[in-house]
Amino acid sequence: DTGVSQDPRHKITKRGQNVTFRCDPISEHNRLYWYRQTLGQGPEFLTYFQNEAQLEKSRLLSDRFSAERPKGSFSTLEIQRTEQGDSAMYLCASSLALGQETQYFGPGTRLLVL
Amino acid sequence: GDSVTQMEGPVTLSEEAFLTINCTYTATGYPSLFWYVQYPGEGLQLLLKATKADDKGSNKGFEATYRKETTSFHLEKGSVQVSDSAVYFCALSERGNKLVFGAGTILRVKS
Numbered sequence: 001d002t003g004v005s006q007d008p009r010h011k012i013t014k015r016g017q018n019v020t021f022r023c024d025p026i027s028e029h030n031r032l033y034w035y036r037q038t039l040g041q042g043p044e045f046l047t048y049f050q051n052e053a054q055l056e057k058s059r060l061l062s063d064r065f066s067a068e069r070p071k072g073s074f075s076t077l078e079i080q081r082t083e084q085g086d087s088a089m090y091l092c093a094s095s096l097a098l099g100q101e102t103q104y105f106g107p108g109t110r111l112l113v114l
Numbered sequence: 115g116d117s118v119t120q121m122e123g124p125v126t127l128s129e130e131a132f133l134t135i136n137c138t139y140t141a142t143g144y145p146s147l148f149w150y151v152q153y154p155g156e157g158l159q160l161l162l163k164a165t166k167a168d169d170k171g172s173n174k175g176f177e178a179t180y181r182k183e184t185t186s187f188h189l190e191k192g193s194v195q196v197s198d199s200a201v202y203f204c205a206l207s208e209r210g211n212k213l214v215f216g217a218g219t220i221l222r223v224k225s
Contacts, residue, residue: 033212042118042203042215043158056212091158093213103213105150105158 002026004106006092012112013082020078021109025094032075033103034067035091036060043091049075050097082113116141120204120216127194128224135189135219137178137204145206147171147180147187148213152201161189161202196223 005024013019025032030051035043046065047057051072061067064082069075079086089110093103121136139147149161149171162171167182176191187204204216 035213040217042205042218043213045212045214048212093158102148102160102163103207104160107157 004092004094004104006090006106006109008109009107010110010112012114014114015082015084017082018078018080019082019111020076021090021111022074022076023092023094023106024074025092026104029094029096029104030072031095031097031101031103032069033093033095034075034077035093037089037091037108038087046077079111082111084113087111087113116145116206116208116214118204118206118214118216120202120219122217122219124220124222126222126224129196130193131223133189133191133194133198133221135202135204135221137187137189137216139185139187139204139206141185141206141208143208144182145208147178148205148207149176149178149187149189150203150205150215152203152218154200158203194221194223196225199223 007022033048034046037043047067049069064080067077089108091108092106095101095103117140119138146165148163150158151161162173164171164180170179178187178189201218203218205213207213
C-alpha cells in the first residue's frame with residue numbers, strides 16, 4: 001500500500017497562468033476527494049468522485065476550476081487564470097465507497113500565485 | 115449547513131500534563147465524527163473516529179466520546195508527550211461523504 005500520492009508537491013506560478021495538479025489514490029479506493037487548505041484553517045471540501053463520476057462540487061469551485069477522473073483511477077485538478085487568492089495547499093484524499101469509510105490523505109500540493 | 119467548532123489554540127502544555135481539546139458540531143443528520151492530526155511537515159492522518167452516539171474512539175492514548183446530547187466530541191489524553199506536538203482537526207462526515215473540518219488547534223508540548 002503506497003498511500004495517496006500527489007504531484008507536484010510545490011508549484012509557484014504567476015497570476016493568470018494555468019496550473020494542473022495530479023492525485024493518485026490508494027489503488028482499490030473508488031472515491032476520491034479534493035480539498036483546499038489555507039494557512040491557519042481546516043481543509044475545505046472542493047469536489048469528489050465515485051469512480052469516474054463527479055458527484056458533488058462545492059460553491060468554492062468557481063468556473064476557473066475543473067477536476068477530472070477519466071478512468072476512475074488518478075484525478076487532475078486544473079485552475080485556469082490563477083489569482084493570488086488561489087494560493088493554498090490542495091489536498092487529495094481517497095476512500096472506499098462503503099458507508100462511513102475513512103478518508104486517507106495525500107501530502108498535498110502547495111500552490112503559490114505571485 | 116454542517117459545521118464544526120473547536121477550541122482556539124495554541125494550547126501549550128508541559129510533558130505528562132492532561133490534554134483536552136474541545137469540539138462541538140452542528141449537523142442535520144447523524145454524522146460520523148473524526149479527529150485528524152497533522153504533524154509538522156506531514157500530511158493529515160486519521161487519529162480516531164466514532165460513528166454513532168456514545169461510541170468512544172481511541173488511538174495512541176487519545177480518546178474521544180461521541181456525545182449526541184451535547185453535540186460534542188472532545189479529544190483527551192491523560193499524559194501528553196513532546197511528540198504529540200501537532201495540529202489537531204475535528205471533523206464530521208454525513209453518509210460517508212465529504213468531511214467538514216474545524217479550524218484546527220495547535221498543540222505544543224514542552225519538555
